Amino acid sequence: MLETVQTCMKSSVMGKKMKITCVGGGTIGSSWALIFALKGHEVTIYDVSDDVLINSNDRIRTWLKLLLKKGFIERKQIDQTIGKINSTLSLNDAVMDADHIQESVFENLNLKKKIFDEVSLLVKPSAILASSSSGLSITEIQKVAKRPERCIIIHPINPPHLIPLVEIVPGKKTSPEVVNSVYDFMLRLGKIPIIVRKQVPGFVFNRLAAALWREALNILDEGVATVDDIDKVVYAGMGLRWAIMGPFLTYHLGGGEKGLEYFIHHIHPTFSKCWKSMRTWTVAPRAIAEKAVEGVKQMNLVKEKSYKELVEWRDDKLIELVKLLFDQRVSEDKTS
Ligand SMILES: NC(=O)c1ccc[n+]([C@@H]2O[C@H](COP(=O)([O-])OP(=O)(O)OC[C@H]3O[C@@H](n4cnc5c(N)ncnc54)[C@H](O)[C@@H]3O)[C@@H](O)[C@H]2O)c1
Missing domain, CATH: 1.10.1040.10 (N-(1-d-carboxylethyl)-l-norvaline Dehydrogenase; domain 2)
Known part of the structure; x- marks a missing residue:
């Protein structure tokens, strides 16, 4: 375990800055945006209404305050991180320059296929299209994409900015190069990735x-x-x-x-x-x-306690545990 964490730390120093788009700014999309921006990547959140985008922004600010309170980040990282996150209602603007797309819309196969179809026509050929799906088939989703070999699932565990595990699930047509590159990227973000080598409902x-x-x-x-x-x-x-x-x-x-x-x-x-x-x-x-x-x-x-108070109580305890077990303090990136 210690070795994994040390690998995370080492690789986070070597990563290049990317342009990343979060398609869907709900619970999971907002958390991904926070994770990416904390590591210095330029993030754009795309969703279907201004209200959702405002909520997403508020959520990210609340999480940043908690990370500050718990000593995970320094005060100046709040503005730096917020400064790395843009939002838009235009899918084209959101994805055209992106190196990595992280889709986190509702868990609905047809909706995800529609998004992968549209996005794959707008992105540059080298972009990776990742879905946060909790259990849909990426082999099915990638069928509609222009470049199926660049599609993959990266399944986080809620709340993703606190829980290190991610499950990487390649589809039948996903290229090994994309699997490796996503695996390395997750390590650089400080995540602990596993690869799901066979498609089974619910992954691991x-x-x-x-x-x-x-x-x-x-x-x-x-x-x-x-x-x-x-x-x-x-x-x-x-x-x-x-x-x-x-x-x-x-x-x-x-x-x-x-x-x-x-x-x-x-x-x-x-x-x-x-x-x-x-x-x-x-x-x-x-x-x-x-x-x-x-x-x-x-x-x-x-x-x-209200639902909101219970979530705060859980996150407060989770953060202490993560600090104790993984020491994944988000310090300033040495490459910036
Ligand atoms: N919540 C969890 O515990 C959890 C954990 C791991 C993975 N996931 C997966 O992450 C994904 C998102 O889950 P969530 O909990 O964030 O859901 P959510 O309901 O909080 O957010 C979904 C967002 O998608 C947006 N959306 C819907 N249609 C869209 C479209 N056509 N274009 C752009 N945005 C659109 C919605 O407006 C909403 O903001 C799902 O696939 C889910 O299975 C969820």
Whole structure:
């Protein structure tokens, strides 16, 4: 892990400044704009209305203030970063000079195809067209693009400016050169990229999340534990280890001196009993979903804080964790 972070730091010093366009300035598009601009790239945000663009700008300012408060950036970086971000309602103006397009419009296949079709006709041949899609097929999306080999998914995790992981998903026609270049670019941004080598629904992050989520709902439904207590198991138990290592290393250590092999042969029977007793529905039964929604309404934190306050509370804690674990302070770029 340390090596990865050191690589991030080293490569961030070597990158050249690019022109980057964020198509869609919602939650994810605005966060991408912040990430790019903090590293000194020229950013343009394109969206469909002035109101959305104003909201996007406000959001970015709020995040910058939080980064300043938490010591991630210096005061002067606020104006410098804002100065790197323009916005426009003209798609042509937004993309014609861009080196990299990061599309973050609604998660809708037809809309994304329409955008990739239009944008690919307007951009320069060398531009990379990346989608933030959480699970659509890039092989399908790239079919409509003029240069399918330059299309790819870069899936961030919300909130992208705080969570280092990104999943890079090439389509059937994406060129290896584009995969490598996007991978290096993400390292230079201070992200921790993985490459999803086969197209599967949900990539890696959401597949793992889906497995845990189904079991959390089942445990609730069977009356084994309450919403509050299931959440506690994750944040006060599993999650603490997961913040420093994944399941493979966790269970390697769980096997004692003999490691993962011992774990698989001697401790797996307990897991086998769990797997045998688990329900495997593929659409959340309505009654279970209702229990979950009701349970969340009863949580003290949800009763005490508004949605906005909860997001601030989460980001405040996330930022402390990221500082502790990754030391990704966004200092001034040495190349500028
Ligand atoms: N929110 C998350 O947790 C999350 C995490 C990772 C990836 N994603 C993915 O990122 C993408 C965006 O998600 P979001 O949460 O930011 O959504 P959002 O609703 O906050 O923002 C979407 C934006 O797209 C704009 N838009 C819609 N049609 C457009 C068009 N034709 N041209 C330009 N802009 C248009 C909307 O005006 C809006 O501002 C989705 O593909 C989503 O799956 C979301």
